[in-house]
Amino acid sequence: AQKITQTQPGMFVQEKEAVTLDCTYDTSDPSYGLFWYKQPSSGEMIFLIYQGSYDQQNATEGRYSLNFQKARKSANLVISASQLGDSAMYFCAMRGNQGGKLIFGQGTELSVKP
Amino acid sequence: GAVVSQHPSWVICKSGTSVKIECRSLDFQATTMFWYRQFPKQSLMLMATSNEGSKATYEQGVEKDKFLINHASLTLSTLTVTSAHPEDSSFYICSARLSSGRNEQFFGPGTRLTVL
Numbered sequence: 001a002q003k004i005t006q007t008q009p010g011m012f013v014q015e016k017e018a019v020t021l022d023c024t025y026d027t028s029d030p031s032y033g034l035f036w037y038k039q040p041s042s043g044e045m046i047f048l049i050y051q052g053s054y055d056q057q058n059a060t061e062g063r064y065s066l067n068f069q070k071a072r073k074s075a076n077l078v079i080s081a082s083q084l085g086d087s088a089m090y091f092c093a094m095r096g097n098q099g100g101k102l103i104f105g106q107g108t109e110l111s112v113k114p
Numbered sequence: 115g116a117v118v119s120q121h122p123s124w125v126i127c128k129s130g131t132s133v134k135i136e137c138r139s140l141d142f143q144a145t146t147m148f149w150y151r152q153f154p155k156q157s158l159m160l161m162a163t164s165n166e167g168s169k170a171t172y173e174q175g176v177e178k179d180k181f182l183i184n185h186a187s188l189t190l191s192t193l194t195v196t197s198a199h200p201e202d203s204s205f206y207i208c209s210a211r212l213s214s215g216r217n218e219q220f221f222g223p224g225t226r227l228t229v230l
Binding site: 091099100104105 | 219
């Protein structure tokens with residue numbers, strides 16, 4: 001069975017500082033993908049970044065980077081230079097070989113302080 | 115990125131009525147769509163996988179007779195909540211994946227259902 005765990009219900013960060021949101025996973029699939037989504041109060045799910053299990057390098061997308069440690073089964077999201085607009089719920093998700101469905105973690109509510 | 119739309123964005127209905135939610139992929143074809151529900155301050159829980167031209171695959175614990183899914187075309191999947199009750203009040207979100215070989219998965223804006 002697949003499982004995604006986010007252990008930080010809430011996080012605070014000062015504007016312009018970097019923040020790391022934790023995500024660990026468990027799967028028996030040899031090939032899988034890891035995703036991070038942002039969900040503002042409006043409810044829409046915004047795709048941030050993707051990491052494939054066989055990717056050699058950590059994924060980066062602008063201010064977002066994914067710290068992928070395969071042996072530890074962790075896929076932490078790093079947001080650099082936080083902005084007030086980054087305040088939102090952040091979800092880590094995994095897709096294995098089970099029909100392409102995404103399984104989500106519990107989410108982390110990030111609050112950026114001015 | 116690809117666009118997925120949902121209609122309606124919100125709906126209020128009386129207990130016992132049925133509500134249909136549409137999910138459309140606007141600029142791509144989606145052979146597979148996914149339906150999630152989300153309670154306040156909680157994560158997205160997968161309800162079912164909708165496959166074009168075939169029956170949906172429901173997750174364990176999801177009543178297939180209550181949540182009817184029809185994926186009639188490559189751009190449209192519908193979720194019908196039958197005989198809705200207050201406990202069905204939730205945020206329903208659909209998702210579609212681009213063709214196999216692509217990693218992206220895009221979500222609709224969600225539908226907020228309130229059952230009185």
